Amino acid sequence: MLAYYQRDHQAQDPPDLCFPPYYTTGPEIPRIARRVMKISSECAPCVYLQLMRTLDHQKIPDQRAIQAEIMTVLGAQWETLDNPGIALNMMYKIANENTGADDAYVEDKRRVNRLADRYWNDHPIALSDIPARVLYAAAGNIIDAGLGMPPDEISQQVEQAIAEGMARDDSAQFLNQVPKRGTILYITDNAGEIIFDRELMRSLQYNEWRIHVLVRHQPFLNDVTRDDIGSLHLEEVCDEILDLGDDFALWRVDFHDTRSFGQRYDGFIIKGIANLEILSHRRLPAPALFVYRAKCPPSSRLAGVQWNGNVAWLQD
Incomplete structure (x- = not known):
């Protein structure tokens, strides 16, 4: 949930946000005829570049096992991903789970x-x-x-x-x-x-x-x-x-x-x-x-x- 603070940092009730379960494409977000940033062929190398940068910053000497896991997960779902941001989210979550890293940057x-x-x-x-x-x-x-x-x-x-x-x-x-x-x-x-x-x-x-x-x-x-x-x-x-x-x-x-x-x-x-x-x-x-x-x-x-x-x- 969103953590909600005022200037004096006294916690308040969070806004009423809806967090649906993980999705690729599905009923949570209806398809709407308007401009959106779609996942495309250019997104794959960008995601992989971000993965390499993240593991380098986390000082992982042998990155191949983590790379293999991430590429397997993303590869299995790539055609159904709703947008490239989901791919980055999945990548970063798996990388952190494998390394236990805090803020590498x-x-x-x-x-x-x-x-x-x-x-x-x-x-x-x-x-x-x-x-x-x-x-x-x-x-x-x-x-x-x-x-x-x-x-x-x-x-x-x-x-x-x-x-x-x-x-x-x-x-x-x-x-x-x-x-x-x-x-x-x-x-x-x-x-x-x-x-x-x-x-x-x-x-x-x-x-x-x-x-x-x-x-x-x-x-x-x-x-x-x-x-x-x-x-x-x-x-x-x-x-x-x-x-x-x-x-x-x-x-x-x-x-x-x-x-x-x-x-x-x-x-x-x-x-x-x-x-x-x-x-x-x-x-x-x-x-x-x-x-x-x-x-x-x-x-x-x-x-x-x-x-x-x-x-x-x-x-x-």
């Missing part, structure tokens, strides 16, 4: 958070300039903790991504659909980019929207977890912080049948490719803006942009 995440914080301090944006802060949040999705890239090179990548501007920006349309003083659930993604997310949240809060933030509870690749947020000062820019409990990702959450989410939130800002993979399949009960860097062909096709473009896509 913790030092890398701290490093890129510090780097992004310095970049923001050197390149601040006016508090009232929401479009520019959306651009920073989308471009920041290029940061990938754990690749061992030198800090200067990461900064250059971020600067180049920002200089490219937005390939697609539906953020104004999204905000026009969210009532003033309404509540936005901001679903976070990776370390590093969370600094730019924080500053976008700050601008939204300044413009009188209420912000709730959703993070992972337990480690999932280089995503932000509850253990990470103490040094990020997210409490300055949001009204409540939630986490995903024992779920690695969001694939078990069925928003379609969850009326309470529609009652609680007036809009969703959803960061990153993994969340796009999973939540583009959900019929969310309020306007949803997906903010990401189109780092793979399926994500660029979804938004109708060139590969590696900065995107703020309002769900159909």
